[in-house]
Amino acid sequence: MNLPETLAVARPPLTGGGTTSLPQIRSLAGAMPGPRSTEWDDRRRRSVSAAVSTTLPVYAAAAGGGVLVDVDGNSFIDFASGIAVTSVGSSAPPVVDAVKAQLDQFTHTCFMVTPYGPYVEVAELLNRITPGDFDKRTALFNSGAEAVENAVKIARRYTGRPAVVAFDHAYHGRTNLTMALTARNQPYKSGFGPFAPEVYRAPMSYPFRDGGRSGQAAAAQVIAGIESQVGAENLAAIILEPIQGEGGFIVPADGFLRELASWARANGVVFIADEVQTGFARTGAMFASEHEQVEPDLIVTAKGIAAGLPLAAVTGRQEIMDAPQRGGLGGTYGGNPLACVAALASHRMIEEYGLVDRARRLGEVVFERLRALQSADPRVGDVRGRGAMIAMELVKAGTLEPDAALAEAVVDFAHRHGVILLRCGTLGNVVRLLPPLVIDESLLGEGLDVLADVFASGGAR
Incomplete structure (x- = not known):
């Protein structure tokens, strides 16, 4: 049987945050985790080793472009990409095909x-x-x-x-x-x-x-x-x-x-x-x-x-x-x-889709917003990274002392408001952003608004 090299498939247009029909919105249906995620988490505790941890106990039902939807219908802006894995989006049709x-x-x-x-x-x-x-x-x-x-x-x-x-x-x-x-x-x-x-x-x-x-x-x-x-x-x-x-x-x-x-x-x-x-x-x-x-x-x-x-x-x-x-x-x-x-x-x-250039463009947007936060809040000690791999290191104001508790509070606030964020750093005081490279720029901006709200609203105190 003769197959074409690489099993080539047709390229759909880059729309809706990138090759997905999933609505590119942030939408929270209620308290998190919702009842269906809670049910799954109960089952998890009875079946999965406690040594396997999770960042956010909501259970995925669908993902694509720049969003992840859980089993309760909550739609989250994805700033994690499965830890830099789904750069072209989750379940991108060319890959699926x-x-x-x-x-x-x-x-x-x-x-x-x-x-x-x-x-x-x-x-x-x-x-x-x-x-x-x-x-x-x-x-x-x-x-x-x-x-x-x-x-x-x-x-x-x-x-x-x-x-x-x-x-x-x-x-x-x-x-x-x-x-x-x-x-x-x-x-x-x-x-x-x-x-x-x-x-x-x-x-x-x-x-x-x-x-x-x-x-x-x-x-x-x-x-x-x-x-x-x-x-x-x-x-x-x-x-x-x-x-x-x-x-x-x-x-x-x-x-x-x-x-x-x-x-x-x-x-x-x-x-x-x-x-x-x-x-x-x-x-x-x-x-x-x-x-x-x-x-x-x-x-x-x-x-x-x-x-x-x-x-x-x-x-x-x-x-x-x-x-x-x-x-x-x-x-x-x-x-x-x-x-x-x-x-x-x-x-x-x-x-x-020119995703190398797009990563640079996303980085410019994120850097501008995070450096504005850094200028306004001395607890943002450093903003660094390249392209769509960017982080801010959080410290006690006016010092270099790591503030892991603040990083945890920032991530928790973001989760409760529909944005998936991750921490990192040897001392646990770094918040990292790894959005899919196909994310809509408007959706990216909305997620960054939530991140700014953490500091402006006192949610990170």
């Missing part, structure tokens, strides 16, 4: 048993669009954590060295190795050790909290620490997020990434960019490394890659990616065909 077409063919064969075209097409796509004009190879996995772990495996196999350097405020996942790479103890690491060895932590460039130190100076401190405490001859890889996600949307000072990448290249150390949260147009570039003109040896992607279907990848220099022995990489579900066609359709949307 591609997945439906693939469902009619087969759901699984395991690429390691009988391979299939969409896996190869995703690899070709990633080799083409990731930073770096050099020969690349790709391997597909299921989750960001799995891909990070495989990136470290590949780097160790290529270099023959054991050590890995990660950074303060880093988040790389919840497997044993990625917990070792992750900085924050609660809730990610506490009680789950011992962790994988030969992981060393370095200070991150954090302009709001390190006195505006230059990127070059911050990198020099990291390099000096590596050379004195680890030894370049023992170091397989440096891994970092070009913009840290869970750690607080920390954008390092200009030059920090370039200096580290240059040092790594000169010393035979693999430079790994974890772009799980920053990839696929989220920051106003296809990948955040591009903002600093950095070409990682390996780049890890997930989240926004497949519009909500589980898929992740490691892409990098051919000689590094081909270093592991035959059969050394893989997994039963890695590069599932449904996820692969979703990734291909999602990328077509990014290109055809």
Whole structure:
């Protein structure tokens, strides 16, 4: 049977907040959580591990464009995108149609048993669009954590060295190795050790909290620490997020990434960019490394890659990616065909709808509004990010002291008024915004109005 490459589907017009018929409105039917969500939550408590937490106990019934509708009919403005996953919107018709077409063919064969075209097409796509004009190879996995772990495996196999350097405020996942790479103890690491060895932590460039130190100076401190405490001859890889996600949307000072990448290249150390949260147009570039003109040896992607279907990848220099022995990489579900066609359709949307440029435009709107809040309220200590990945760090007025209670109050107020917001930050004092890139600008503005009301009304006191 001959199928067209990527199971191509027609592109609908970009309307209603982006490829969805769901009304793009904020509408609250009553108290939250409503009776049906409460019923589901009772069932959850009797069936799901208490260790699996949720931010907002309303149960989704539909989502699309810039809204999420719960089982009680409440319609929320979505400033979370499933943690930067549904960048092209949830259930975007081009993605849905591609997945439906693939469902009619087969759901699984395991690429390691009988391979299939969409896996190869995703690899070709990633080799083409990731930073770096050099020969690349790709391997597909299921989750960001799995891909990070495989990136470290590949780097160790290529270099023959054991050590890995990660950074303060880093988040790389919840497997044993990625917990070792992750900085924050609660809730990610506490009680789950011992962790994988030969992981060393370095200070991150954090302009709001390190006195505006230059990127070059911050990198020099990291390099000096590596050379004195680890030894370049023992170091397989440096891994970092070009913009840290869970750690607080920390954008390092200009030059920090370039200096580290240059040092790594000169010393035979693999430079790994974890772009799980920053990839696929989220920051106003296809990948955040591009903002600093950095070409990682390996780049890890997930989240926004497949519009909500589980898929992740490691892409990098051919000689590094081909270093592991035959059969050394893989997994039963890695590069599932449904996820692969979703990734291909999602990328077509990014290109055809100009979502890289749109992310920059959304960022301009959000930055303007949040900086106005910062000017009016000294508790908004910092506003930072790139594109549609923006956060504000909240502090005790007139200080740098983190105010996690204020961040919690802001998020709670937003939830009660129909806007889905998330917190982050090592100290829990950062409020982050990750709207879908297809959100209506008017809906975005309405959500920002709610956020401003938190401070103006006293709801965040």
